[in-house]
């Protein structure tokens with residue numbers, strides 16, 4: 614099986630050499646997709662045996678999307694060029710794909726991370742975004758923003774990446790699930806990066822949160838109903854509190870009581886519709902995937 618390694622870089626001269634060499638010595642094809650670094654990144658990468666391409670646009674997302682079109686390995690490994698991930702752990706990511714246990718493997722950094730690898734804000738932001746993701750998609754993942762992953766060809770050639778920047782990991786994860794592929798996480802080591810981060814924790818954090826919400830439509834539009842239903846329930850409960858506290862003081866809010874009942878009942882119904890619609894939608898995708906698989910087997 615041919616393995617292609619894709620490394621997006623922007624001024625990573627301190628770490629890039631070692632990473633490229635480690636993968637080249639394993640016999641992997643390495644592509645460094647560079648965002649016009651002003652240091653020696655490209656020179657070093659080339660010297661160590663990587664193919665180097667300057668991305669046509671801007672941002673990590675655009676770079677990754679462009680790289681996916683260029684490479685053609687049966688398996689693609691995506692890794693940051695900042696030295697925070699260990700090339701020698703790559704087998705952990707590739708193994709589940711080879712054995713057929715997964716289509717997309719994500720390296721989970723939370724099992725074993727070096728002190729200082731995450732800033733406090735970074736750690737908190739990651740926890741919040743992962744929790745929000747699990748709620749929004751109902752899929753048990755714990756490190757959706759990891760920069761170390763492996764995918765089989767079918768996955769990286771079919772995902773549609775439109776986000777330019779650091780939303781790329783989110784989009785990759787959602788697209789994989791939306792298309793009916795299977796993701797698993799494996800524990801990896803996470804070290805303190807070399808050089809400076811290009812990520813702005815607050816600005817990019819909010820952007821990623823917004824992206825998680827936006828992309829629900831691609832995974833299952835019906836899941837929006839959960840949020841609408843939840844909003845109804847929250848308003849219903851607030852109205853209910855007002856009604857009950859008034860009643861305890863001897864005042865009866867008739868209209869508000871009716872509104873409370875309506876909001877709570879309507880909210881529950883919207884959530885129920887959501888569950889049913891979501892189930893039908895996802896089932897259809899899975900069925901389509903199974904039919905395609907059977908078709909391929911029959912054609913062989």
Ligand SMILES: Nc1nc2c(ncn2[C@@H]2O[C@H](COP(=O)(O)OP(=O)(O)O)[C@@H](O)[C@H]2O)c(=O)[nH]1
Nearest residue numbers: 621622623646647648672673676693694810811
């Ligand atoms: N080609 C390209 N790579 C980028 C760009 N921005 C960041 N990167 C690379 O993407 C990887 C992850 O970025 P990093 O700053 O480490 O973000 P963090 O890991 O989330 O802190 C690193 O290898 C960066 O060099 C960009 O605009 N273009």
Ligand SMILES: [Mg+2]
Nearest residue numbers: 693695697806
């Ligand atoms: Mg990094």
